[in-house]
Amino acid sequence: MITKKRGMGGQVATEYLVIVGIALAFVIPITYVYFKSSGEGTDSVLLNKVDSLADDLSMAVNTVYSYGEDSETVILVKIPNAVKEIKFYGREVVFKVKMSNDNMIEIVKVVAANMVDCCFKPTPGTHKIGIKKIYNEVFGGELINFEIDNAACANVCE
Secondary structure (H helix, E strand, O other), X not given: OOOOOOOOHHHHHHHHHHHHHHHHHHHHHHHHHHHHHHHHHHHHHHHHHHHHHHHHHHHHHHHHHHHOOOOEXXXXXXXXXXXXXXXXXXXXXXXXXXXXXXXXXXXEEEEEEEEEEEEEOOOOEEEEEEEEEEEEOOOOEEEEEEEEXXXXXXXXXX
16 A cells, blocks of 8 residues: 655645745846836936937027028937927927926027027927028017928917
């Protein structure tokens, strides 16, 4: 007659649960830190892209302004998904950007010229922005005017 030994099965199962518990205690915090820090890295890359875009746009405005009346240029800009609004107001170019933690921040660049006030909510992707220096009799001076994808820029953010 063959007899089976019993009694070790419960101990093995308990040891297995302890090992799995210890492994989870290490893996969960490491996973949390990894995803938290990767989100910050993504935000950093996004801010660098938008800051570069803002620099390019403000440089184009300053260039057109310095060339004199009736000068104009068209630039192609690639707008990231997180840019929710671009506003031209007075001498400021303002980008509203949604970060990974759902906070909205503004990136502001100051230019040399007064600009026609306009605001638009861009779709992600490549856009043509026309920049033209005009004389405005109501304002009594020169202004920078914008066209977005061959259409006049209007206040569509309100």
